[in-house]
Amino acid sequence: MLVQVTQGGHLEEGEPLSQQVDHASNTSSAVVPLRGRSVVTLDDIPMTQILDLLDRAAYIDTHRRQVAHTCDGRVLATLFYEPSTRTRLSFETAMLRLGGQVIGFAGAQLASVSKGESISDTLKTVSNYADIVAIRHPKEGAALVASQAATVPVINAGDGGHMHPTQTLTDLATIRARKGRLNHLTIGLCGDLTFGRTVHSLITTLCRLGHVDFVLISPDELRTPEYVLERIRSSADCTYRETGDLNGVIGDLDVLYMTRVQQERFFNEDDYLRLRDTYILNADKLRSARPDMAILHPLPRVNEIAVEVDDDPRAAYFQQVRNGMLVRMALESALLGDELPGYRKQKEVAA
Numbered sequence: 001m002l003v004q005v006t007q008g009g010h011l012e013e014g015e016p017l018s019q020q021v022d023h024a025s026n027t028s029s030a031v032v033p034l035r036g037r038s039v040v041t042l043d044d045i046p047m048t049q050i051l052d053l054l055d056r057a058a059y060i061d062t063h064r065r066q067v068a069h070t071c072d073g074r075v076l077a078t079l080f081y082e083p084s085t086r087t088r089l090s091f092e093t094a095m096l097r098l099g100g101q102v103i104g105f106a107g108a109q110l111a112s113v114s115k116g117e118s119i120s121d122t123l124k125t126v127s128n129y130a131d132i133v134a135i136r137h138p139k140e141g142a143a144l145v146a147s148q149a150a151t152v153p154v155i156n157a158g159d160g161g162h163m164h165p166t167q168t169l170t171d172l173a174t175i176r177a178r179k180g181r182l183n184h185l186t187i188g189l190c191g192d193l194t195f196g197r198t199v200h201s202l203i204t205t206l207c208r209l210g211h212v213d214f215v216l217i218s219p220d221e222l223r224t225p226e227y228v229l230e231r232i233r234s235s236a237d238c239t240y241r242e243t244g245d246l247n248g249v250i251g252d253l254d255v256l257y258m259t260r261v262q263q264e265r266f267f268n269e270d271d272y273l274r275l276r277d278t279y280i281l282n283a284d285k286l287r288s289a290r291p292d293m294a295i296l297h298p299l300p301r302v303n304e305i306a307v308e309v310d311d312d313p314r315a316a317y318f319q320q321v322r323n324g325m326l327v328r329m330a331l332e333s334a335l336l337g338d339e340l341p342g343y344r345k346q347k348e349v350a351a
Contacts, residue, residue, distance in 0.1 A: 009150070028300070034049060034334045034335055035334070035335065035336070035337035036153060036333075036335070036337065037153060037156065037335065038146075038147035038148050038150070038153050038154040038155070038156075038160075039153075039154075039155050039156060039165050039166075039335070040143045040144050040154070040156045040163070040165070041156065041165055041201070041204075041229075042163075042165045042168055042169070042201065042204075042205050043204060043205075046175070047208055048117060050172070050205070051335060052294065053169060053327060053331055054169070054172060054173050054176060054327070054330075055347070056088065056330035056333075056334065056340060056343060057169075057173055057323065057326035057327040057329065057330040057341050058173075058326075059340060059346065060326050060329050060330060060340065061326050063340070063341075063342060064097070064344075065092065065341075066192040066341045066342055067097075067098060067329070067333075067340050067341060068097065068098070068099055068337050069098075069099040069213075070098045070099060070333050070339070070340055070341065071095060071098035071099050071100035071332065071333055071336060071338050072100070073099075073100070074095065074098070074099075074100035074101070074131045074132070074133075074146045074338070075100060075102070075103060075131050075334055076092065076095040076101070076102050076103075076104075076127065076130060076131070076132050076133070076134065076332065077099050077102075077103050077104045077128045077129060077130035077132070077133045078089065078091050078092055078102060078103075078105075078106070078133075078134050078135075078157075078232065079104055079105065079122065079123075079126065079133060079134070079135045079136070079146075080104065080105065080106045080107070080135075080136045080157070081107075081135075081136060081137045081138060081142070082107075082136055082137065082138045083106070083107065084106065084136055084157070084158075085300070086299055086300070086321060086324070086326075087136065087157050087158065087166075087167070088104075088106055088134075088136070088157070090321070090324045090325045090328055091134045091155075091157065091166075091328050091332075092192035093106075093325050094325050094326075094328035094329040094332055095332055096232055097325070097329060098329055098332065098333055098338075100131075100332075102157045103129060103130060104134075104181045112172045113341050118145075119137070119142055119146055119149065119151075120145060120148075120149035121147045122146075123135075123145075123149040123150040123154070123204075124149050124150070124151075125152070127149075127150045127151040127152045130152060130154075131152055131336060132152055132153045132154075132155070132332060132335060133146065133150055133152060133153070133154045133155065133269075134154075134155045134157045134185070134335055135154060135155070135156065135157055135159075136157040136158045136159070137158075137160070138159075138160055138280065139159065139160050140159050140160035140265055141159060141160075142159045142160070143156035143157075143159045143163075144159075153316065153335040153336070155331065155332075156337070158197055159197070160197065161201060163197055163201045164197040164198050164201045164298075165201055166324070166328055166331060167197075167198045167201060167298055167326040168198070168201040168202050168205050168323070169328075169330075169331065170298075170323050170324040170327050171198070171202050171257070171296060171298075171320065172202075172205065173323040173327055174294070174296060174316050174319055174320045174323050175187075175255055175294065175296070176318075177316075177319070177323070178255075178294035178316055179254060179255065179292075179294060182206065182209050183206075183209045183210055183211040183212055184211045184212075185211075185212055185213070185254045185255060186212075186213045186215065186252055186253050186254050186255075187212055187213070187214055187215070187253065187254065187255045187256075187257065188208070188214075188215040188217055188246075188249060188250070188252075188253040188256045188257065188259065189202070189203070189214065189215070189216055189217065189224075189257045190217040190218070190246055190256060190258050190259065190279050190281075191217070191222070191258055191259035191260065191261060191278070191279055191304060192216040192218070192222045192259050192260065193216055193217075193222055193223060193224040193259070193263045194218075194221075194222045194223060194224070194225060195222070196259045198257075198259065198298040199224070199228075199257065199259060200225070200228050201229055202257070203224075203231065203232065204228065204231050206238070207231055207232055207238050208235075208290075209232075210235060210236070210237045210238060211237050211238070212238050213238070213239050213240070214232060214238065214239070214240040214241075215240070215241055215243065215249050215252065216240055216241065216242045216255065217242075217243055217244065217246050217249065217279070218242070218244065218245070218278075219244055219278050220244070222261070223242065224240075226243070236336075238316075240320070243339040246279050246281075246285065247285060247288065249292075250285060250286075250288050250289045250305070251288045251289060251290065253293055254290070254292075254293060254294070255293065255294045255295075255296060256281070256289070256293060256294070256295050256296070256307055257296045257297070258281055258295065258296070258297045258301075258304050258317075259297070259298065260297075260298075260300065260301055260302055260304055261278070261302075261304070266283060279304055280303060280304055280305075280306060281295070281304065281305045281306065281309060282305070282306040282308060283308050283309065283312070286309065286312060286314070288316070291314075292314070293314050294301070294308065294314060294316045295312070295314050295315050295316055295317065296316050296317055296320060297317040297320070298317075298320070299317060299320070301317075305317070
């Protein structure tokens, strides 16, 4: 989707904001601390800090009691302008498990946007109530507008088909847990690669780590956008190939990232109905896969992964759900500047 940010903070059709953010990230400072900043994309966060967030999430998982009061007295606002179950509940549970509280809405019809209020005005208002904001919006660029208007940290919980940074952190945590590394991997991404913001975010971040071979599996109508392909081409040691044949490549993969064909992104229902069942992963297809391949999916699924696959030890998508809560706990506390009790000491001992 193409949007333009107006002076009042409204979004209208115009230039693709995704490419502007890509180029801007190349000039961003790598020394800005996470405390007090917003996360619209992971592009302008140094890789050392991204890896530290993954370490924080792992620490939280084994120190639940110690971190339970990390964010006492804090308030998270979840502003979800489009439907979400897992992402919204994950953000909210993360803050509750850190000792904080949650306010917000789920659905544009429940917000003042239904009365014509701009995103900028909403964020200027909510900044007086909350210490940190998570926003999901169907239009690209909404999270950037929100971060510019707010006086508290804003986390992009997904903006249109553009970026989904916390899902990327979730995916990275899951890949590292399953494979023990984040590079020297062959990663297949299958399904809706045009509108799949989780795919776009993951590819751009993995390119920074390097030594990843991407296998992009989709029908012609849902191919990876050119700006994402250009990101891979600009990486010195990452490669990609495009194919429509999952069966022909599944045996090459260390990781298979399945995606849902998203009905809400289609203007023509006939196109959606024609494409939604293009790829269905089942036990029969998995016979050709490596025994240690990890199967990821951002959820929710429709029928692109058969239920029978859930019992396969390679299925990692419900592990992703758990990791999503943990990385959001890590991110919320880091942006607020609330230190996890004992974490720094453990890092110093490990060093």
